[in-house]
Structures are given as C-alpha cells and as structure tokens.
Amino acid sequence: xxxxxxxxxxxxxxxxxxxxxxxxxxxxxxxxxxxxxxxxxxxxxxxxxxxxxxxxxxxxxxxxxxxxxxxxxxxxxxxxxxxxxxxxxxxxxxxxxxxxxxxxxxxxxxxxxxxxxxxxxxxxxxxxxxxxxxxxxxxxxxxxxxxxxxxxxxxxxxxxxxxxxxxxxxxxxxxxxxxxxxxxxxxxxxxxxxxxxxxxxxxxxxxxxxxxxxxxxxxxxxxxxxxxxxxxxxxxxxxxxxxxxxxxxxxxxxxxxxxxxxxxxxxxxxxxxxxxxxxxxxxxxxxxxxxxxxxxxxxxxxxxxxxxxxxxxxxxxxxxxxxxxxxxxxxxxxxxxxxxxxxxxxxxxxxxxxxxxxxxxxxxxxxxxxxxxxxxxxxxxxxxxxxxxxxxxxxxxxxxxxxxxxxxxxxxxxxxxxxxxxxxxxxxxxxxxxxxxxxxxxxxxxxx
Numbered sequence: 001x002x003x004x005x006x007x008x009x010x011x012x013x014x015x016x017x018x019x020x021x022x023x024x025x026x027x028x029x030x031x032x033x034x035x036x037x038x039x040x041x042x043x044x045x046x047x048x049x050x051x052x053x054x055x056x057x058x059x060x061x062x063x064x065x066x067x068x069x070x071x072x073x074x075x076x077x078x079x080x081x082x083x084x085x086x087x088x089x090x091x092x093x094x095x096x097x098x099x100x101x102x103x104x105x106x107x108x109x110x111x112x113x114x115x116x117x118x119x120x121x122x123x124x125x126x127x128x129x130x131x132x133x134x135x136x137x138x139x140x141x142x143x144x145x146x147x148x149x150x151x152x153x154x155x156x157x158x159x160x161x162x163x164x165x166x167x168x169x170x171x172x173x174x175x176x177x178x179x180x181x182x183x184x185x186x187x188x189x190x191x192x193x194x195x196x197x198x199x200x201x202x203x204x205x206x207x208x209x210x211x212x213x214x215x216x217x218x219x220x221x222x223x224x225x226x227x228x229x230x231x232x233x234x235x236x237x238x239x240x241x242x243x244x245x246x247x248x249x250x251x252x253x254x255x256x257x258x259x260x261x262x263x264x265x266x267x268x269x270x271x272x273x274x275x276x277x278x279x280x281x282x283x284x285x286x287x288x289x290x291x292x293x294x295x296x297x298x299x300x301x302x303x304x305x306x307x308x309x310x311x312x313x314x315x316x317x318x319x320x321x322x323x324x325x326x327x328x329x330x331x332x333x334x335x336x337x338x339x340x341x342x343x344x345x346x347x348x349x350x351x352x353x354x355x356x357x358x359x360x361x362x363x364x365x366x367x368x369x370x371x372x373x374x375x376x377x378x379x380x381x382x383x384x385x386x387x388x389x390x391x392x393x394x395x396x397x398x399x400x401x402x403x404x405x406x407x408x409x410x411x412x413x414x415x416x417x418x419x420x421x422x423x424x425x426x427x428x429x430x431x432x433x434x435x436x437x438x439x440x441x442x443x444x445x446x447x448x
Contacts, residue, residue: 005036006037006038006042007103007107008038008042008045008046008049009045009046009049009084009104010107010110011032011036011038011046012045012046012049012053012084013080013081013107013111015028015029015032015046015050016053016054016080016083016084017076017080019050024345024347025050025051025054025345025346025347026345029046029047029050032046033046040221048092049084049087051178051346052087052092053080053083053087054346054347055150055176056087056091056150056176057083057150057350058146058147058150058151058152059135059148059149059150060083060087060150061083062133062147063086063090063127063133064079064082064083064086064123065133066130067123067126067127067130068082068123074119075112075116078108078112078116078119078120081104081107081108081111081120082104082120082123082124084104085100085101085104085120085124086127086132088100089101090132097128101124101125101128104120104124105121105124108120135147135148136148142156142157145169145172148172149172149173149175149176150176150349151172151175151349152349152350152352154353154354155339155349155352156168156172158354158389159171159388162389162390163430167430167432170430170432171430171431171432173432174343174431174432174435175342175343175431176343176346178343179238179343179344179437180217180238180239180435181217181218181219181223182209182212182215182217182218182236182237182238182239182436183215183216183218183223183226183229183234183235183236184212184214184215184234184235184236184237184242184269185215185216185233185234186232186233186235186272186302187214187272188271188272188302188304189231189232189233189302189303190228190233190234192214195216195228195233195234196216198227198228199216199218199226199228199234202226202227202228203220203221204218204219204220204221204223204226205218205219205220206218209239209416210416210434211239211242211243211416211418211429211434211436212239212240212242212243212246212414212415212416213242213246213415213416214242214246215237215239217239224236232301232302232303235268235298235301235302237269238344238436239434239436239437240340240386240429240437240438240439241265241266241386241437242269243384243414243427243429243441244266244331244333244384244439244441245266245269245270245331245382246269246414246415247382247412247413247414247441247443248270248329248331248380248382249329249380250273250328250329251280251328252273252274252275252278252280253275253278253279254274254280254328254329255279255280255281255283255326255327255328256270256274256280256281256282256283256327256328256330256331257282257283257285257318257322257326257327257329257330257331257374257375258270258282258283258284258285258331258333259285259315259318259330259331259332259333259367259371260285260315260332260333260334260335260367261284261285261286261295261333262286262291262292262294262295263291263294263295263298264284264295264296264297264298264299265298266331266333267282267284267295267308268299268302268304268308270282270331271299271302271304271307271308272302272304274304274307275307276306276307280307281308281309282307282308282309283309283311283327284299284308284309284310284311285310285311285312285313285314285315286310286312286313287312287313287314287315288312289312292310292311292312295308295310296308296310315332315367315370315371316363316367317370318374319370319373322374323374324374325373325374325375325376325377326374326376327374327375328375328376328379329375329379329380329381330371330374330375330379330380330381330382331382331384332364332367332368332371332381332382332384333385334360334364334367334368334383334384334385335360335363335364336357336360336385336386336387336392337352337356337357337360337387337389337392338387339352339357339386339387339388339438340385340386340387340388340429340430340437340438340439340440341386341437341438342431342438343431343437344437354391357389357391357392360391360392361391361392361395361396364383364385364392364396365396365400368381368383368396368400369404372400372404372406372407372446375446376446377446377447377448378445378446378447379445379446380410380443380445380446381407381443381446382441382442382443383396383397383400383442383443383444384439384441384442385439386437386438387438387440388428388430388431388438388440392440393426393428393440393442394426397442400444404444406446406447406448407444407445407446407447408444408445408447409425409426409443409444409445410425410443410444410445411425412425412426412427412441412442412443414427418434425442425443426440426442426443427439427440427442428440429441
C-alpha cells in the first residue's frame, strides 16, 4: 500500500499541478489538508507555497527561463516543483536556502527518477551560482510591471487607461499581499458585542472592520475553526462583499429578490433582516440546481431558511415565474470577471482577457433589463460586481440608465461613510483602498 504523502512541499506541487489544469486553489487546498491530516505549521507552509507560487507565477517563469534549455521536454510537475523552490528561496526569508534545495531535490527523486533528480539539482545550483535575471532591466514599462507583480499586460494597460498609472501602481503593490480574514456577525443569532467577546475567548485577535457594519477582521487561527462559525452565529465573508446587501433598505415584511444568489452569502445577509411571519422573504435565484442546494445549506446553517425561497431559474428569465412589480428590493450581484478578487483567488488573473469582460457586460445588462420590471415603483435595484473594470461597472450602469428612463441613479451609502467625497453615486472599492476585495456597487430607483 502506497504511503500517503504528508510532506507540505510535495503536496503543494500536487495542488499547483491541479490548479494549472483548471482546479480552484482553495478547493484543492481544503481537500489536501483534510486528506493529509497536517499539523498547523505544515498547513501554513502548504497554503503559503500554493498561493505564493500562483501569485508570483509570471515572475517565477521569468526567473526560471534562462536555466531550462528545452522546456517542452520538462514535465509539468517538474516545472512546478522548481517554481516552489524559487518561490521559497526568494520570498520566504525564514527558510534556509540549503533546506529548500535539499527538500526540493528529495521530492524530485521521490516523485520521479534519477534523471529528474539530476536535472533539478543542476538547475537549482546553476541559479544559485549565476543569479536570477533582473526584471528592472526590461525596457518596456508595462512588461516590467507585468513581470514584477505577475500581472497580465492587458490588465495593466486597461487599468492604466481607466485609473491612471499612479492608482494602477498602488493596486499592483497590494495584490500579492495576504487577504484579510474577515467575518460577518449573523445578527439573527448574536449581537456584535457578544460575538467579539466569544471570539476573543476562543483565542482570536479581533479588530472591528473599517469597511463594513457588523464585521470583524480576525487573526490567530482560521475563522472556520471557531465555535461561532460552526453554529452559524458568524459567517466568513470579505468586508467589501458585505456592502451591497448592507446598502439595501427594505421593510422586514418585504419581498426581496437576490437574482444571482449562489452560494448564498448575501442571501443569508438579507434574510437576517426579514420577518417571515409578516410575509417577508428573500427569493434566491440560481441557474443551477446544485447551487440552489448550496443556498439552502447556507441558509440552514445561519438559521434563516424559513426566510429564504430558493428557485432554480436563470435571472434573465424572471418573466417566466414572477409578475411585474413583485419585489420591493432587488439585488443583482452579477456574474463577473472577478478581477477584484485577485488577492483572494490569485489564479483569476491568468485566465482572463478583456474580451471576457466585454462578453460579461452584456450578460450583466441582460439580467438588469430582465429584473427591471419586477421591482415596484419606488423600489431599488442594487447592482454589484467583484471586479474593478469599467466595462462591467460604469459602462453597464450607463447603458442601463440610458435604456431605462423609468429609473434614476441613487447614491450608495455605507454605515462607515466610505468615500463620502466622491462625485459619483456608485461606490468603487479597489484592493489598495482598505485591504479588502475590489468591489463595485450602484443603485437605481424605479420612479415610474
């Protein structure tokens, strides 16, 4: 019987090969951590290497390129193994170079054969002897930034055009930093004060969020290990992602539509403010039946399932099941490119092109057009995305308002008074603003 692999460096190679094949990094990590029964130090090392290699992938390729003469003859896992070694060598200051090289060579021998061991040994020692290429010597400013921050050139060029070089550089400087671990208090079960006291008692360092209401930033251990999380008294959610639902105002007896609901984080957030006994409910849509089950499961964990009505339906087809003027409030947390999540999901940056944003913008506008008649007069549609590209944000808002004279833009407000001096009604959050995910929020009121 094959001995299970519990070496975090070797497991990192396994995870990264699967991510390269299209798997999600967070799901792969969760699976491997569960299967390998790792201690906390090994979990931290595994997680650090996997996310670090993904975050710096283009930089690592640039450094490795001069030392691999025939890349087509090198197996994917061997490339990945070398990337893990260079990442640790260059970015993990507390890990001795000799230990990194020795462990890498050992993994090469265990996973491959003597020829691979010799190849990996030769590459590592040649890099150490000759030094790594210097990205600062690249002539093109955009290419230099792309290699330094491991960001596709098209994305840097787009951000430069839309935000200017100063803001783009500020965003690039933050995207490879660790994401905050934030939780939202489930006010249907517990107060903010009681949640804070309980989390401190469990050993967490707890800081109030500067971005969202009923939210804390935690450190010390994974939030999912908390008793409060397991009981549904708190839920894990990025601070920016809490803002769209918090910006919505409605009566507890209201019919509220969450048009793109899975996996149900914002559905549960809205449902906390609903009174089912007064007829209130959150209708939560998703096109896929298996994602409807995720919404139901999340609502049950939060203790708000009686306030949620999940429906398997494409939001663009709401006319098939709902009468006009059915809902007091509508949330369209639209499918998007997810560029605002780069710090939390670093692989997103490599699989996207500008054409993807342009295609998604039409889907987003189609959803808004479909739900427009379903909101009552004086009701409000809240439109949000987790991207920072104008094609999916400002441009979609402009197109919707141009096509719908029966709606007017209203100013997005937050409990923390974010960006009160902005000229626009919509709210744009960038990764460098508060250390949270990039997000866009806009609201439209139906006036006739």
